[in-house]
Amino acid sequence: MDLVEEFVKLVGSAPWYRLIGMEIKRKEEGILVEMKVEEKHLQALGMVHGGAIASILDSAIGLNINKELIGKGKLAITSQLNVHYLKPVSGGKIIAKARPLFIGSKVAVGYGELKDEKGETVAVATSTFYITTRRE
Numbered sequence: 001m002d003l004v005e006e007f008v009k010l011v012g013s014a015p016w017y018r019l020i021g022m023e024i025k026r027k028e029e030g031i032l033v034e035m036k037v038e039e040k041h042l043q044a045l046g047m048v049h050g051g052a053i054a055s056i057l058d059s060a061i062g063l064n065i066n067k068e069l070i071g072k073g074k075l076a077i078t079s080q081l082n083v084h085y086l087k088p089v090s091g092g093k094i095i096a097k098a099r100p101l102f103i104g105s106k107v108a109v110g111y112g113e114l115k116d117e118k119g120e121t122v123a124v125a126t127s128t129f130y131i132t133t134r135r136e
Helices: 002-014 015-020 050-070
Strands: 022-027 030-036 072-087 093-103 105-118 121-133
Touching: 002 022, 002 050, 002 105, 015 022, 015 072, 022 050, 030 050, 050 093, 050 105, 050 121, 093 121
Parallel strands: none
Antiparallel strands: 022 030, 030 093, 072 121, 093 105, 105 121
């Protein structure tokens, strides 16, 4: 198992991922994060809560940045997340796809899109990460 695969497995087994129901999918175009919308994800008006949307986008962006850093003994930790909610979603599956925009020695910036199962974009995000040394 390579370092990226080990990291993906570690992150995917975290209590938060299990609680919220996020699943990591490693694809050719990068690491995707998927979530089947359940009742626990809904706010009072029956739409997916903004916090759940922010979490899946933060995870997708962070995983794609860390994919580039893990082999260098580095790790990126979110320091800022900016989410634009474009349309509500109330069911089905949501999929976050992301990519790094910049990776420096101290900070990284990434971009992510969240789509519903019809392929329509429901939210986009940019995020800044602090880069630190990875502890074993």
